[in-house]
Amino acid sequence: MPLQDYMQIISVDDHLIEHPRVFTDRLPKKFQERGPRIVEDERGSHIWHFEDDIFPYIGLNAVAGKSPEQFGMEPLRFDDMIPGCYDPAARVKDMDVDGVQAACCFPSFPGFGGRVFLRAKDKELGLASLQAWNDFSIEEWCATAPDRYIPLALLPIWDIEASVAEFRRVAAMGARTISFPDSPAPLGLPSFHSDYWGPIWDVAEETGIPISLHFGSGSFVPGFSASASGLVTGENFSSVAVRYDDGSGLPKDEAPNAVSFTLYACNLMWSATDLLFSGQLQKHPDLKFMLAEGGIGWIPYIAERADAVWSKHRYYQPIDFHARPSELLKKHFWGCYITDDFGLANRHAIGIDRICVEIDYPHSDSEWPNSRKVIAESLLDVPDDEAHKIVELNARDVLNFPRV
């Protein structure tokens, strides 16, 4: 019985669904007509509109409260979802049922890393919308229950100076993590190898705020079928099951979305490996990354493999000659998992201080309303002190979210 009552579950990865007034309540009048707004279409669906674009899924995969047999239909209206999806007070009640003390909630409509704002044609509107989201996240959603929500914010990553300013602004407001694309490269921005991001990493170090890299936030969906068709994109996550068609008349060969769902972690293997060999971790020794929805069971494999490559290939390319990648990985990265028994069995190879749990409410990977029970069962063979670190203390530590 390692999950003692005094151990509080801190989820470093949940998702909120923006209610219809998040932006209209906050944007100045001049942006009301082009800013994010909910429109009910002729079929009764609630649809986000932003500038001239339409975003058909208000809460993609927001299936909390449904059984797997009911999965597959996206919620098309707010009343297709349980209120905990979009109402922070109702969410706290759902967390109580689930045995979860606190949650860090990623965006829905903006994309996990704010990609929708990056795509805004009017960058002033994009920035205003992003700041509205941050204000909503910190001052409305998280302020509902400060001991239950861990504030997360986004950056206007298309503009480094604005990103630095926004980072400082949200840090002063109490943000505990920044959701950053799992890779900026597929978004058309410089990769993690570039010094371009240095001013952002500087603020992360100064404030001690970790950067959360959530699978998919860089818009890349893993899998050969998707990438082969040139759809190196996850602009709309409903499109993960793509139709590969070169007009040849060959048989259909779409991948079911089970493939990309299974491969989520590969994105974060790529992200972590990019960062390990980027030189940025040497330039920013206090930088911290959380690999959201990345699982943990693969970490020792990639660490060992990175060391093997480093040991043979550091003589002719500009990678750090002295620091083993596995040491950088243990120093700078936190693994985050929903369920991962293999990872837990290998927790000491990963680092007992480097593992956090995720609930992923209201998405399909979530075990809600049985999360505490499922986590407790998975930790039956884990000593108390280690279980406590994994479910609570590591998250409180890295996110600077102490018990009150």
Next chain:
Amino acid sequence: MPLQDYMQIISVDDHLIEHPRVFTDRLPKKFQERGPRIVEDERGSHIWHFEDDIFPYIGLNAVAGKSPEQFGMEPLRFDDMIPGCYDPAARVKDMDVDGVQAACCFPSFPGFGGRVFLRAKDKELGLASLQAWNDFSIEEWCATAPDRYIPLALLPIWDIEASVAEFRRVAAMGARTISFPDSPAPLGLPSFHSDYWGPIWDVAEETGIPISLHFGSGSFVPGFSASASGLVTGENFSSVAVRYDDGSGLPKDEAPNAVSFTLYACNLMWSATDLLFSGQLQKHPDLKFMLAEGGIGWIPYIAERADAVWSKHRYYQPIDFHARPSELLKKHFWGCYITDDFGLANRHAIGIDRICVEIDYPHSDSEWPNSRKVIAESLLDVPDDEAHKIVELNARDVLNFPRV
């Protein structure tokens, strides 16, 4: 001391460098001028020419005999390589030094899965060149020492009927495995989800011949920087360190090739997951895949993750409702590794009958001439019967390569 003298090391993944006469010795006169031929350029480099294309690296990464400090220069002439790279009799001596009994050798110039022949503008020439390579592989290279070489062949995958015919032809000649692209999709062919490949899988089942999926044979190189720039390609493996440049004048952000080297396994995670959810394993219950140069430490993670996805997402998409992906993985796949201590520590989660070793001579991952020593050290804590399976018996079994 688990690696007893009676245990013979069988490498399921080495590489041969084609000598200059492989094709000119075999192609009919009409193809001599356009078929693959070595031309010495004005700088003294040996260059493969095929049709109007030029392939600058005769033996990319053929560094056997060099120390890591000397890596990075590709061999530009045959006399830049040790003879074991391209001479099968010299190779046997190098295997003796290395303590290796037998090796299965993949192509170099044609790409690991024969991609260069697929790209031929004259498909008749492409087929003739591919058959010439197969004849060379089986009748010249492997025939040099039939107890030391495991014949590998390629298929003309641009033509299913020709592939079936060639598969039967090489099977009759003694081929023990087929090198097939790790994914056909990036090559512009139907993905593993398509029934298109069924006739090939039928022959694999009839003959009992396993399909080897070697990292990179489908031309896809893992990593965000590469894929972001639209370079979903490994047409020339020297280009793995790509320059991402959108003309914005932003700082350089190339990934060093250590990134893609570290991430090789991700390709095979993608391949295996595609196949697990393709339905093809149910249609072809005796199909066997070997994941060449894929490592093994990640396998239990992906198996568990695939099961988790399957358990929640099989109600609304066309994936097998009854067979757990992890069971399909253990039944149909063999993991192949060069060094992977984490994988060995978790060998029972992978399946003790599903692990084979690779030497990777003459590439940089190889431990030559110390392979037997390195393997022995890695197996110090592994019981004799398990070590014997891993280094020898599993390979002999799956490749139908008995001791003589």
